[in-house]
Amino acid sequence: MKSAIVVFPGTNRERDMALALRRATGRDPSIVWHSGEALPKVDLIVLPGGFAHGDYLRCGAMAAHSPIMAEVKKRAEQGVTVLAVCNGFQAACEAGMLPGVLMPNACLKFVCRDVHLRVERSVRPFTGRYNAGTVIRVPVAHHDGNYYADRETLDRLEGEGRVIFRYSAPDGTLGDAHNPNGSARHIAGILNERGNVLGLMPHPEDLVDPVMGGSDGLGLFQGLAESLAA
């Protein structure tokens, strides 16, 4: 699997992402600067975490209009797999690649800690390595992770099986106490209509090795490597 990580000014999670991809695929991803439109031919494009363009105006709003995003959108429409994490998720929503928007956390605080995610669906190319209902532990680190969409959009996402991760208790129970940011219906990660773009706020790339304190996130990258093996 060949992959590329898009870097905007203010992106800061590209190295963690590269490490996770190297770990799962044995090869280094290309790192692509946002201002050039030349994106190598790859099987996976990653929009990583950080604070692109200082999160000015709205999180991800500037990044969504970076020169490279037109090409990222085009590739996604052609069926190329896109993984959008944290600030990347915000940018993908702003770019119209995913529905809804990430608003300031309901608690108004930056939340940086491990959370539990219930895998709602086991679906290639992203979560094929997990069973539906499995609970994984991964970190979050964000101020604007409060997923919002109107009721029809939320109903459609659920009806079409496009809610992939929800914040939960370690045993999979849902509740406001386990929702770190106030996201509608405890949503942590969603798919686009075609199923080739996944956006999620938590950072699975930061728990891919026991030395990091856990490896629950590795399955996502192994699943991608398996599904997208050339």
Next chain:
Amino acid sequence: MKAKVHVTLKNGVLDPQGKAIGNALHGLGFGAVRDVRQGKYIEIELEERDAAKAREAVERMCRTLLANTVIENYRIDLDA
């Protein structure tokens, strides 16, 4: 020409920052405060003399970048 753009959250969209401001105002003794909504104010200097064209351009700016119409409304005022 100058365009003045107000971007505000749509009704029903939770505004935690507005809520925090409201709580702070209550704490300061402004008991009459019932609800606070926070928005953005943006001024744009335009090289354009035709008000209709200016408005159309700023409309497009609002839809493509200045506002996220999933959650926000915008209002444009033009100063000649």
